[in-house]
Amino acid sequence: MSRWHKAFIAASLGMAATAGLVVTSSIPSQAATSLVINYRCTGGVAGSGVELEARMTPQVQAGRMDVRWDISYTDDLQRFGSPGFFPAGSSLHLEGVVDISGAWNGQLKPRGGKTQQQLVPGDYLELPEGLSDGAALDRAGTIRFRPGGLNLKFTPAEGDVKINGNDPRIQYEGTWNQVYTAPTYSDYLSDIQKTDGLHAKASFEFIGTKVAYIGRREQNLSKIQVLIDGEPATPEFVEPGKDTSGNDMTGTKSQEVLWTSPQRSYGPHTIQIVNTEGKVAYLDAFQVITGDIPEPPEYDKATCTMLGSPGAIDVVVPGSSPTGTGTQTPTDDPTDPPTDDPNDPDPNDPDPNDPDPDPDDNDVDSHATIGGDFVQVVTPSGTATATATVTPKSTGPTATKYYRAQVANTPSGGVDTGVAPDEERPPFGLMASGMALVMSTAGGGLLLRRRKAAHAGGAQ
Numbered sequence: 001m002s003r004w005h006k007a008f009i010a011a012s013l014g015m016a017a018t019a020g021l022v023v024t025s026s027i028p029s030q031a032a033t034s035l036v037i038n039y040r041c042t043g044g045v046a047g048s049g050v051e052l053e054a055r056m057t058p059q060v061q062a063g064r065m066d067v068r069w070d071i072s073y074t075d076d077l078q079r080f081g082s083p084g085f086f087p088a089g090s091s092l093h094l095e096g097v098v099d100i101s102g103a104w105n106g107q108l109k110p111r112g113g114k115t116q117q118q119l120v121p122g123d124y125l126e127l128p129e130g131l132s133d134g135a136a137l138d139r140a141g142t143i144r145f146r147p148g149g150l151n152l153k154f155t156p157a158e159g160d161v162k163i164n165g166n167d168p169r170i171q172y173e174g175t176w177n178q179v180y181t182a183p184t185y186s187d188y189l190s191d192i193q194k195t196d197g198l199h200a201k202a203s204f205e206f207i208g209t210k211v212a213y214i215g216r217r218e219q220n221l222s223k224i225q226v227l228i229d230g231e232p233a234t235p236e237f238v239e240p241g242k243d244t245s246g247n248d249m250t251g252t253k254s255q256e257v258l259w260t261s262p263q264r265s266y267g268p269h270t271i272q273i274v275n276t277e278g279k280v281a282y283l284d285a286f287q288v289i290t291g292d293i294p295e296p297p298e299y300d301k302a303t304c305t306m307l308g309s310p311g312a313i314d315v316v317v318p319g320s321s322p323t324g325t326g327t328q329t330p331t332d333d334p335t336d337p338p339t340d341d342p343n344d345p346d347p348n349d350p351d352p353n354d355p356d357p358d359p360d361d362n363d364v365d366s367h368a369t370i371g372g373d374f375v376q377v378v379t380p381s382g383t384a385t386a387t388a389t390v391t392p393k394s395t396g397p398t399a400t401k402y403y404r405a406q407v408a409n410t411p412s413g414g415v416d417t418g419v420a421p422d423e424e425r426p427p428f429g430l431m432a433s434g435m436a437l438v439m440s441t442a443g444g445g446l447l448l449r450r451r452k453a454a455h456a457g458g459a460q
Contacts, residue, residue: 033057037147038074038307045080045092045125045154046302052127054096058145060315066134067145069096069110071127080127080154082119083300084207085288089157090116092125093296097148098133103141103317107148108133118161121169121207125154140319146312150304153296156207156266160289162214163204165193170286174200174275186254188214193283195275196222202283203272207299210289211271212260215240215282218252222277226259229269233259238273240282255284266290266297 034057041050051074059066071094073079080092095111112128119125137143163169165188166178174197181187192215193202204211213226221241226233238258243249261271275281 033313035145035147035310035313037310039150039304040307041080041150041152041302041304044152044300044302045083046152046304047081050078050080050302051075051307052150052304054131054147054150056096056098056145056147056313058098058143058313058315060137060143060317063137064134065100065104065108065137065143065315066132067098067108067110069112069131071112071131073127080125080152080302082116082121082123082125083154084119084121084156084290085161085163086116086119086156086290087159087161088116088118089159090119091155091157092116092127093153093155094128094131095151095153096131097150099146099148100143101146102143102314103139104135104137104143106135108135116157120161137317140317143315143317144312145315147306147310149306152302152304154300155296156290156293156300158290158292160287162188162285162287163206164189164191164285165202165283166191169204170283171203172201173203176200176202176283185252187216188255188285192216194280196278196280197275198278200275200281201272203270204286205268205270206286206288207266207268208288209264209266209291209293210261211269212287212289213238213258213271213273213283214255214285214287215258216252216254216284217241217243217249217256217258219249220279221249222275222279222281224258224281225274225276227272227274228261228264230272233261237276257287263291266293267299 034055037054037056039052039054041052042048053072053074055070057068057070059068082090091113093111093113095109098108098110100106100108110131110133112131114126114128116125172193174195176193176195176197178191179194180191183190185192211228213224217240219241221239224238224240225236226238239246240256240258241249243253261269271286273281273283
């Protein structure tokens with residue numbers, strides 16, 4: 001291979017590499033576009049009312065579309081609360097609804113859950129880190145993502161929790177005293193509630209499926225009546241002065257399960273113990289038991305309602321023949337006489353897109369309150385531009401109003417302004433500079449080689 005041939009190949013490779021660098025650098029980063037939805041939830045774990053903010057972010061790429069919802073509390077002082085005493089492992093599950101139309105029709109249901117630590121009534125519940133759902137996509141066109149409802153479910157963990165006798169949720173009637181005990185007695189948390197008053201009572205409201213009464217067994221203790229949800233239990237009376245075989249006690253046994261309720265439906269219940277004699281009676285703790293609950297109980301469900309109309313997001317899926325996403329430019333026949341198209345806008349109309357030309361129009365539907373009447377069109381990864389199309393202003397109750405979606409992330413290299421990047425412009429200057437650099441490099445190399453050849457005795 002001649003030296004001239006080698007030099008030509010080297011120059012060609014340099015030009016190709018430089019051109020590839022120039023073209024690649026012209027593709028901008030894509031901004032993730034989100035839509036903010038606000039909900040108010042009531043009932044169940046939401047109590048009198050909790051407000052949430054959901055940020056919907058759709059993504060379309062590689063033959064698949066996905067939707068992510070990021071959920072947060074609007075007010076730190078208003079959160080979902082635990083309805084009762086539960087061991088670690090309870091879960092809070094949220095499921096949103098996104099209506100899809102256009103090139104793909106149906107629904108996506110972003111969902112997610114969060115496992116909770118051990119809970120007592122009123123403890124704040126932690127939200128899932130995010131909700132997500134997706135589906136395969138096999139066609140081009142415009143896809144509209146419109147947020148819908150939000151469902152919330154709480155599933156209590158299976159297990160039991162002990163509630164000490166000094167818990168303020170236990171209501172006492174009559175004379176009761178808290179006695180701190182030595183470790184040798186092994187009372188729960190080293191204390192116990194004691195009474196010798198006739199008809200002294202202790203009541204406790206709980207949420208679960210079973211409950212147990214825990215106390216001491218020893219000589220000469222009062223007979224205790226037990227009521228569950230206001231009705232006498234079975235058996236109705238407990239005799240802590242006797243052992244489990246019915247014989248009189250000859251010592252002291254601590255943390256004895258004196259009575260356990262039968263299985264009941266999940267929900268709120270009340271247990272009450274009553275001292276039926278003027279002798280000593282003890283209460284060490286109540287034990288709340290929650291059985292296996294395969295489905296989230298209706299009692300804990302909250303109803304969430306969307307506040308306002310957040311709008312929608314349109315995503316253009318490029319393809320060889322996108323359906324319904326492009327328009328053709330008509331070609332005029334030079335032989336046709338000039339005619340006035342009745343569909344052309346009036347040059348005297350200051351706003352041809354306004355269906356109501358009345359300047360004194362005060363119609364609420366015709367004025368956007370959040371960012372203008374826009375539908376955000378986001379071009380997915382792999383293309384170079386992102387555009388927004390203007391939707392005509394609403395003219396009545398049947399018209400649909402869309403708002404400009406919010407940009408959650410700033411593109412790499414961009415300014416943190418909170419808006420999407422400008423439409424891309426071809427980098428003609430950069431490409432021209434690159435080509436000039438390549439040509440000057442190749443020309444300089446060829447000239448240097450000719451001089452070396454002449455110095456050695458002539459070109460070969």
